Amino acid sequence: MSGTVEATYWIETAFPLEQAAATMAGEQSTGTFVRVPGETDALREAHAARVVSIEELGDAERPSLPGSGLPKTGDGRRRTARVTLSWPVHNFGPSLPNLLATVAGNLSELKAFSGLKLVDLTLPPVFLDRYQGPQFGVAGTRELAGVDDRPMIGTIVKPSVGLSPEATAEQVRTLLDAGVDFVKDDELQADGPACPFDARISAVMRVINEHAERTGKKVMFAANLTGDIDEMLARHDHVLREGGTCVMASMNSIGLPAMKVLRAHSQLPIHGHRNGWGMLGRSPAIGMSFVAYQKLWRLAGIDHTHVNGIDNKFCEENESVIASARECLTPMFDPPHPGCEVMPVFSSGQSARQVPATYAALGSTDLIFAAGGGIMAHPGGPAAGVRALRQAWDAAVAGVDLADAASQAPELRDALSAFAA
């Protein structure tokens, strides 16, 4: 089996960088602390992880994480670096679960490091022999939603929990009347006893189907089917029966093998919700970047994923948001293999105000732009909220300054004064 996996890490260590990188490579391939019988040089040569590159960055003033060790002799410096390792894929085969044990297993606990974070991952196309990648991606999602020349304007059903199926459907009706392209369930509500999945989807799809018959526009509803595997497959079938066009699953809640099963079964785009990613991604010193993370899930079969938003209400920096979004639209594999691009979903405190910076940074309208309060709390009502977002995107794409556009567009003007920075 040919091909190599490359993984890039940010590391922080008091050990010489070459030694630290060799420790990482050894731990995750042929290494053990004591050489054992049967371990020949040829065997090491064929299976050892290799250190591809070490790029030294600045020194750290203090250890970012506790529990690290110090070299017996050293120069007293604590260095940071970007280190790339590679593994022959024949060590583990094209298996995402086993890839994880290799590139994101025991490494984080090694004593030589006071910081170690997986920041990027490059996989060989042989993984496509086993994983299907996105079924719909950008083009398929646009076709199902009937939106081809601008971002899809999305929103969310709120409150997260407590609405009955009928009350949820009434919320959705308001959002449809407002003119959105996309509505998502909240990640906190899948099949709670007070709002069972089947009843909720039936009620919501009645409203969406009626609206589609009247207007010709079938709004996409991302039905949160997160659950155990049998539940998810049955819920998918219910969505399909009711005429729905999208399902949503919380990636961290279900794991890669369950996503693979869902992808193989699904006839609908899969909206990959990343809640919980902060546990892995928020610390600069440990865990995994979203740039690395989303590649695993794209291969497993999601069609959309969340990237937060510019000036979001959470703690993610804009630079990180944009890096994630760009990555979603960057091919993972060269032709003739599929690129597995997915649609990035911007959300969290988004309004017309963030549109110019989002477009400037991404240079594309292949995205879902989701606003909650930014639509529902518009002073002119939800329809004005949606119009304001479309006006803002039209202006951004046309290269017109937002304030100038607002002078011709009352909904945009009201949005900018209502949602001041």
Next chain:
Amino acid sequence: MSGTVEATYWIETAFPLEQAAATMAGEQSTGTFVRVPGETDALREAHAARVVSIEELGDAERPSLPGSGLPKTGDGRRRTARVTLSWPVHNFGPSLPNLLATVAGNLSELKAFSGLKLVDLTLPPVFLDRYQGPQFGVAGTRELAGVDDRPMIGTIVKPSVGLSPEATAEQVRTLLDAGVDFVKDDELQADGPACPFDARISAVMRVINEHAERTGKKVMFAANLTGDIDEMLARHDHVLREGGTCVMASMNSIGLPAMKVLRAHSQLPIHGHRNGWGMLGRSPAIGMSFVAYQKLWRLAGIDHTHVNGIDNKFCEENESVIASARECLTPMFDPPHPGCEVMPVFSSGQSARQVPATYAALGSTDLIFAAGGGIMAHPGGPAAGVRALRQAWDAAVAGVDLADAASQAPELRDALSAFAA
């Protein structure tokens, strides 16, 4: 549906603690930044998460994590605290994936916090309606392994990768001859092209079965079947067919829904490998403690799990190792419900030297004590390595000082000098 879920967090925030805790509760239940139509007080009352307790701890000198916000007015202090929240289980139902989205979802990214870690979790017994818990646990594992009155002495096949099925079986033969009770595959090797699972297990089980016929002792081999769901079920069946008595899966690699499927299918104990847990658990400021984490996996059906070891080669502190191990043996539910206890597995740089402290801290021999170099690198050979470990445990249980015991036990004496601290 009755019952509540309680989750306890360590938090660090520049906001007043009451306000910070209320933000957590709101974000993960009925909260949104703008109140929306349909959101009545009664609905909030029935579904809101509640702040159960706030225990203030010391102040933090500086933010542990970047990206946090400051209150508009404040006293300039950055407090830390232990905060417990509760949710009515009727918000999400007894579903582990949906529980995760609630207790470990967006919280980690909230701007009000410069640190937020899930440290404990209490679940109501209604979860047992959907999850089976451990099938074998401590007693079932002991019975299968034929070890009832002392710790199971375990070891690992090394090197991690590169051995052929036959070479792996030869390693196992050496370990069986040495007298171990338990052997585990490495987490890096499941079904790599150079050592396919089926061929490896067939070769290993031939050796184990022959040894069992000769000695009456069937050594337990934890076969690493980590993979996609179809693969794992087929591999389980192969282990069973070959007379194996244990399977192993990397928990972070497969996810809770896949573990549930494996548990429902399995006729063997499931050894839950926690590699990758460092990404979630190593930072004191983000992620999840192993105390919280292992409860999810016990409910999903593991029978054993790793807790690292005293004075391990990784960066985990002894206090944390012991807290994890104790928790594995502490019932999750009161009678008449099953306690879902699982066998803790000590490993990583373990030798006879760590035995007294391990026993003193745990007060139990319900554990697997795994040593790699501690067995293979014993100056008297692997059999002497195993004898030394058993001698050390006999001494610890009898309350005899290790040095005193060594004066009567040459293997132990050699171990103590070979594996000096």
